[in-house]
Amino acid sequence: MPELPEVEVTRLGIAPFLDQAKVEKVCIYQPKLRWMVSPQVQTCAGRQIIKLTRRAKYLLLHFDHGQLIFHLGMSGKMRVVDTHLPILKHDHVELHLHNRKKLVFNDPRRFGALLFQAQGEHLSQLQHLGPEPLEQEFTEDHLFVSSRQKTTPVKTFIMDNRIVVGVGNIYANEALFRANIHPLRAANRISQTRYRELRKQIITVLTNAITAGGTTLQDFARADGSPGYFSQQLNVYGRNGLPCINCHRPLKSKRIAQRNTFYCTQCQR
DNA sequence: ATGTTGACCTGTAAGC
């Protein structure tokens, strides 16, 4: 379940095993992912990992000559396990490490990606990304100003990576509910005051989710496949027909831009 | 330019 919080939880979970580790071997079992895995990935063999960072929903594994860039897509997972353990179905790439561990990329739907960005190079995928929602650069002014010409539904607007990164379908739904904003309202028909609240709720929801992911973090290294621990905190997502936690009217659902959307017609305007 | 839709791929659950 890779929204921004899950990607960050993944990063926190595997980073301790990767920091300063040396890559001995790169195994590519399935190069056909979202984009073809670039052959340059092999140049990481024999090199030392510097650090693992995140930008939007991308994970960047830094080397002295460039970065490996992972994206988990809809179904991607990463795990660090003992080198001798067998590969599983949908394991597409392995990085064998010096420390008898390997980093494995698994992705049934193959919407994920593995790219290489040489030092000084700028991949198009990372070029036009908007601000990180949990950094200073994500301001109320930025949201308000960039919405002024947009008639698209506000939900589509906040899921646009050029506006702000990392807000996926679940958290777009949840943040709008908490801000009392109807997901279909045109982005340019929302006041600066309401964008202030929306910004605040996006930050709250993502931060809470990362914190909740901390539980998963602990058993991340051993058994893989952690359950949906966020679900207990969801107010609207997946709750069509169930009572709103505020007004107790049944929640509605509707497709917006091909994505299932949940909201309360009473509380969200 | 902006807004909307289709495509990529597999697994799972629901419906018949």
Added chain:
DNA sequence: TGCTTACAGGTCAACA
């Protein structure tokens, strides 16, 4: 039980 259909956490190219 088996077959068919709808849907799933994302993103981008190609349309109107």
